[in-house]
Amino acid sequence: MTSRSISAIIATVGRPELLRRCLDSLSKQTVRVAEVVVVHCGDDAETLAVTNDACWNEMDVRYFHYPERNCAQQRNFAIEHAKHDNLLLIDDDVEVDPLWVEELFKPIWADSQVGATMGNLVNQSIATPTFLWRVYRRVIYGPVKGFEPGRLIGAALPNGFPTNAQSPLPCEWIGAGDSAVRREAFESVGGFADFFTGSSPGEDLDLGYRLSRKWKVYYVPSARCIHHQSPSGRETSDQHQYLSMRSRFGILTITMGKKRYVALAHIGLWAFVQCLSEMASLRRGVLRPDLPRAWSGRLRGFLSCVTATDLHG
Secondary structure, three states: OOOOOEEEEEEEOOOHHHHHHHHHHHOOOOOOOOEEEEEEOOOOOHHHHHHOOHHHOOOEEEEEEOOOOOHHHHHHHHHHHOOOOEEEEEOOOEEEOOOHHHHHHHHHHHOOOEEEEEEEEOOOOOOOOOHHHHHHHHHHHOOOHHHOOOOEEOOOEEOOOOOOOOOOEEOOOOOOOEEEEEHHHHHHOOOOOOOOOOOOOOHHHHHHHHHHOOOEEEEEEEEEEEEOOOOOOOOOHHHHHHHHHHHHHHHHHHHOOOOHHHHHHHHHHHHHHHHHHHHHHHHOOOOOOOHHHHHHHHHHHHHHHHHOOOOOO
16 A cells, blocks of 8 residues: 655745744644655744744654745755655644645545646635636637636636535646645655745746646645735745746746747736736725836746747846
8 A cells, every 4th residue: 555644845935923824733643754854045043943842743853954045946955855645735834724634635645647736715715806817818718718727827826726626626737835745746846936035926827827737636625724925025016926927938938848939928818817906906995106117027027038049147
């Protein structure tokens, strides 16, 4: 019988209070997590202290420092050092329900063709698309495929799932903050792609898409968790948007094999609709002082894709 020992993977920039809450929730699972591999790219000493706390004696919490702030590569590094073949991908600011691990691994352990599962972020479900995004989906994929749950459409934009879903649903993307992956599946697609830099926005969408081409991938609504999203990200809003544009371009050209001009059209249209949506939110009184910087970063990212010969750096 295949081992059911579990390794949890956490890439952190250094948020010790949130990490402690995450580890505490992992320690209370109905299915035991054997080890947690924490890969830290920050400079604080508190993160190491949290991992060394004696209260985790039921879990083997192992700490590594990583020299680069790159989520995708931190996770690859952690998985290389993980001891077990049942892998949990979880963000340091996620708190999970006691049944989370059990529910995520049920489909994987029941069917050898299931490569990955994704949990339910109950406080951050993907909202019903606004008018602008409904138009976008119809233009890109039509009235049926454009709204199909779990599909990755257009500029690597993920469709959400029905809020009343009760059983697992097939999908072609995962969230690296709340997913389970079979090591065999992870290795069969080469792990997280190496063209992501910085905070690696979209690295989980890319991995999920590649997994879904070889394996069954499911969204599991009963695997519930909460995302305590930290206001302190890995970079400024303009840099994040710059990286997001480049990531989308990479997913479209490298992973999906689309022509360069097609990918540019997709990310350009996505950025245009995103800006329109943000301007509409301003009219509704939603203040976003970071928007000028975000728009600047988005434009800079698009122009870099027009001229880029290499997405690294």
